[in-house]
Structures are given as structure tokens and as C-alpha cells.
Amino acid sequence: MxxxxxxxxxxxxxxxxxxxxxxxxxxxxxxxxxxxxxxxxxxxxxxxxxxxxxxxxxxxxxxxxxxxxxxxxxxxxxxxxxxxxxKKPEALPEELVYTEREFDRAEQEADLARLVERLPEKQREIVLLRFAQDLTLRETADVLGLPLRTVQSRLRAALKYLKKILKEGGETDAK
The missing domain is CATH 1.10.1740.10 (RNA polymerase sigma factor, region 2, helix turn helix motif)
Incomplete structure (x- = not known):
């Protein structure tokens, strides 16, 4: 139970x-x-x-x-x-005091977020649920109301796309 x-x-x-x-x-x-x-x-x-x-x-x-x-x-x-x-997004002031490690981590997270934002919506949602929310593939499928195989194939396509971007130099500018 x-x-x-x-x-x-x-x-x-x-x-x-x-x-x-x-x-x-x-x-x-x-x-x-x-x-x-x-x-x-x-x-x-x-x-x-x-x-x-x-x-x-x-x-x-x-x-x-x-x-x-x-x-x-x-x-x-x-x-x-x-x-x-x-609510329209507002520009918020950045934290001014970062240690070098915190700054590097924040920068990496921002880069990752920009990469994930480049994914098509259907793939992006799966990546966020799977990795940001740490859901299993089955839980992700349940949340989205999709067959497990669909979630698996979309995740595979998303990861392939992200890998391609990173191999090409990791440019994270918006489309």
C-alpha cells in the first residue's frame, strides 16, 4: 500500500x-x-x-x-x-550577490532553460515533467493523458534534439 x-x-x-x-x-x-x-x-x-x-x-x-x-x-x-x-511576465532584478560557484550554476540553469524552451511544446512538457519534476515515464503519461509509447518517443526526440544543439556549440538563443 x-x-x-x-x-x-x-x-x-x-x-x-x-x-x-x-x-x-x-x-x-x-x-x-x-x-x-x-x-x-x-x-x-x-x-x-x-x-x-x-x-x-x-x-x-x-x-x-x-x-x-x-x-x-x-x-x-x-x-x-x-x-x-x-499576469504578464515582469523583469525582476537579478540577485546582486553571487559566489562564483552560485553564478556558474545559475548561468548553467539559465542555459538549460533556454535550450528546453526551444523544444516544441509537446516535447518540452515531457522533458520538464520527467526531469524537473522527476516523474517516471508512466507518471508523465498519466499526467498528460498519453500512451506510454508516445511519451517515450517524444522524450527520445527531445533528447536527440537537445544533444544535437549541444554538439553544434550549445547556442541557446531563441529561435
């Missing part, structure tokens, strides 16, 4: 702490997902909170089959799209 199954059993038995446990279990993952899909940290936090509010609001309609995580990611994806529509 998974941790999720145990929590759902508590909820079914009327344990009021079950929902809190469910939020505690998935909030960090959902926040990380939202951070990749919104313009800034504050919007990501709002989107993550809204995701859980929507999940709780529609909880009575959810039938537990061990895929609550996929249910949450679907809500988060739709919520992030809504947040992007409502």
Missing part, C-alpha cells in the same frame, strides 16, 4: 488530518512544477495554492485509483496556463 493509499484510507474514515497530509505530501512537487510554468516565484506559489484549492473543491468527484498525483498535475497545468494569461 502506497503512502497515498494510506492517506486516502484515513480520509475515507473521516480523519480530518488526511487532507493536510495529502497537501504536505505533494505541495513541494506541485510548487516546483508551477515554478517551471509561471513567470516568477510569487505566481508559482499562487498557482500551487490554487491547485490544491481546486483539488479540495472537486475532491468529492475524485475516485481514488492510485493516481491522485496525475490528477494534481493536470489541475496544476491548467492553473499555470490561467496564471500566465492573467
Amino acid at each position: 502506497t503512502r497515498e493509499d494510506e492517506i486516502f484510507r484515513k480520509i475515507e474514515q473521516g480523519d480530518s488530518g488526511g487532507l493536510d497530509e495529502l497537501v504536505s505530501l505533494y505541495y513541494p512537487e506541485i510548487l516546483r512544477y508551477c515554478r517551471w510554468h509561471t513567470p516568477d516565484q510569487a505566481t508559482a506559489e499562487d498557482a500551487a495554492q490554487e491547485t490544491f484549492l481546486k483539488a479540495v473543491r472537486h475532491f468529492d468527484r475524485y475516485v481514488h485509483k492510485g493516481r491522485f498525483k496525475a490528477f494534481l498535475y493536470q489541475i496544476a497545468a491548467n492553473t499555470c496556463v490561467d496564471m500566465w494569461r492573467k
